Amino acid sequence: MSGVAKLAVRVADVVPVNDLVTRFRFEARDGSLLPAFSGGAHTVVEMDDHGTRRLNPYSLMSDPGDRSGYEISVRRDDAGRGGSLFMHRHVRPGMEMVLSHPVNLFGLDSRARKYLMIAGGIGITPFLSQIAQLSRTGGRFELHYAARNPALGSYMDRLQAAHPDRVQCYFDDDGQQIDLARVLSRQPIGTHLYVCGPKGMIAWVLGTAERMGWPPQSLHSEEFIAPPVGQPFTVELAASGHTLNVGAAQSLLEAIEASGVDAPYLCRGGACGQCETKVIRCDGQLLHNDHWLTPEEQAEGRKIMPCVSRAAGGTLVIDR
Amino acid sequence: MTLTPVAPTIRSRPVYAPLAAVPGHLHLVIADGEGAEAVTDMLERAPDAAGFLALTHFLYCPGPTGTDLSDRLQALGAMQFFRAPTIPALLPRLQRVLTDAHMGSRFYLAGSEGLIGQAERDIMATGFPFAAIQKEHRGSTLRRVQCVHCKGITENVATDPFQCSHCGLNLFVRDHYSRRLAAFQGVNIDAEDPGEVPESVVRFT
Numbered sequence: 053m054s055g056v057a058k059l060a061v062r063v064a065d066v067v068p069v070n071d072l073v074t075r076f077r078f079e080a081r082d083g084s085l086l087p088a089f090s091g092g093a094h095t096v097v098e099m100d101d102h103g104t105r106r107l108n109p110y111s112l113m114s115d116p117g118d119r120s121g122y123e124i125s126v127r128r129d130d131a132g133r134g135g136s137l138f139m140h141r142h143v144r145p146g147m148e149m150v151l152s153h154p155v156n157l158f159g160l161d162s163r164a165r166k167y168l169m170i171a172g173g174i175g176i177t178p179f180l181s182q183i184a185q186l187s188r189t190g191g192r193f194e195l196h197y198a199a200r201n202p203a204l205g206s207y208m209d210r211l212q213a214a215h216p217d218r219v220q221c222y223f224d225d226d227g228q229q230i231d232l233a234r235v236l237s238r239q240p241i242g243t244h245l246y247v248c249g250p251k252g253m254i255a256w257v258l259g260t261a262e263r264m265g266w267p268p269q270s271l272h273s274e275e276f277i278a279p280p281v282g283q284p285f286t287v288e289l290a291a292s293g294h295t296l297n298v299g300a301a302q303s304l305l306e307a308i309e310a311s312g313v314d315a316p317y318l319c320r321g322g323a324c325g326q327c328e329t330k331v332i333r334c335d336g337q338l339l340h341n342d343h344w345l346t347p348e349e350q351a352e353g354r355k356i357m358p359c360v361s362r363a364a365g366g367t368l369v370i371d372r
Numbered sequence: 373m374t375l376t377p378v379a380p381t382i383r384s385r386p387v388y389a390p391l392a393a394v395p396g397h398l399h400l401v402i403a404d405g406e407g408a409e410a411v412t413d414m415l416e417r418a419p420d421a422a423g424f425l426a427l428t429h430f431l432y433c434p435g436p437t438g439t440d441l442s443d444r445l446q447a448l449g450a451m452q453f454f455r456a457p458t459i460p461a462l463l464p465r466l467q468r469v470l471t472d473a474h475m476g477s478r479f480y481l482a483g484s485e486g487l488i489g490q491a492e493r494d495i496m497a498t499g500f501p502f503a504a505i506q507k508e509h510r511g512s513t514l515r516r517v518q519c520v521h522c523k524g525i526t527e528n529v530a531t532d533p534f535q536c537s538h539c540g541l542n543l544f545v546r547d548h549y550s551r552r553l554a555a556f557q558g559v560n561i562d563a564e565d566p567g568e569v570p571e572s573v574v575r576f577t
Contacts, residue, residue, distance in 0.1 A: 242499025267504030
């Protein structure tokens with residue numbers, strides 16, 4: 053079975069946080085402690101959405117020091133493929149669900165002297181577990197958190213109350229924006245930067261930092277992308293001899309799995325690299341959506357990340 | 373004189389590359405001996421050498437074999453130039469500069485492996501990623517070696533094997549390198565048969 057080992061859990065709590073965000077708490081069905089994780093880790097939640105299997109990654113936001121349960125916060129995406137809507141509409145306390153073991157692609161580099169954190173919207177979730185972890189070890193951090201308005205600023209109150217001089221909030225509706233150049237220029241040597249939020253924000257933060265002389269090794273970002281909806285296309289699996297149709301709202305990885313082929317995966321959001329697959333032939337065009345392959349590799353067209361990427365305009369043959 | 377070649381051996385053995393000017397608000401250039409030439413070569417390749425020098429703080433000392441190119445570096449007219457007589461006299465200045473340094477500072481190390489390693493160790497201790505520290509080995513190949521038995525460090529080791537300057541054991545100089553200690557590892561060569569020591573040869577100059 054691909055992916056990492058599974059955890060049998062029960063939904064312990066479902067708490068609306070605001071108009072868009074709901075928090076879910078999971079505990080082990082047998083009452084045992086859940087596996088340890090570190091701040092920034094995520095889990096892949098398996099959903100049985102009335103016959104459609106959905107696997108979505110969510111950052112763990114609870115305290116890594118507390119293994120009695122895991123908490124995630126899910127932002128409802130009304131235009132998405134349906135995973136977040138399923139979580140909001142159908143997941144209730146007492147339900148049995150399956151999670152993956154936690155995996156951390158956004159861990160704190162323990163060599164850093166200080167952590168500069170920049171969050172946009174629901175991108176706050178990995179920072180909640182990281183801050184809980186740092187609060188135990190006395191690590192130095194500074195959080196800049198942008199949300200549309202105070203009502204949609206999930207957990208802002210909690211963060212500001214606990215760390216009044218380390219948390220700075222910004223509201224898009226009030227035209228507030230982080231003075232990024234100023235913030236970046238006053239960080240002591242040995243600071244590592246962590247950014248999580250919308251794609252545009254991540255690109256802006258990383259681009260500005262690089263131009264200001266921050267080395268790439270000190271820059272960390274995380275963005276899970278949902279597989280985009282596209283045109284249906286045909287794929288030939290050379291190794292297993294199947295020819296499949298990938299539906300408009302289905303990812304290539306999901307189509308491969310639906311055909312009974314056990315393909316590797318981990319994050320299912322284009323970030324971890326686990327599902328990388330060789331392209332044997334592509335008559336049409338590869339639509340790369342991941343941020344694992346380098347721009348050069350994407351242009352070369354010899355690899356594809358089936359969790360988020362697609363093809364269009366001709367047959368695709370992959371080594372799977 | 374160009375980059376001192378390093379024969380590929382084990383993964384632990386440091387490798388080096390020519391320096392290149394990169395964006396930053398402070399360029400901390402730390403060099404000894406022939407390392408000054410790595411710096412002047414980099415400036416010749418730099419698109420805006422004058423702009424680079426206006427943000428540059430040089431820390432320089434003569435190399436382990438006596439090469440002193442202080443005048444050449446000082447004449448470049450950088451924002452700040454500091455000359456120390458030796459590496460141990462240079463390092464406290466580096467630590468002072470690091471105390472106030474901010475992200476956006478870039479580090480360029482050039483010259484002997486002893487200077488490069490000790491500066492790298494101190495910069496790394498701030499949490500700055502070591503892989504982002506540029507290093508170009510020039511000139512002397514004399515080694516800084518830690519005796520793995522008594523832990524004493526001997527500077528400027530030329531021969532292999534050599535006698536530990538602290539405990540007196542005969543040490544074989546390995547390519548096994550410690551970034552944390554900024555030293556190659558020296559291991560007792562006649563532990564099983566005391567006194568049976570291969571003839572010492574000059575391997576480092």
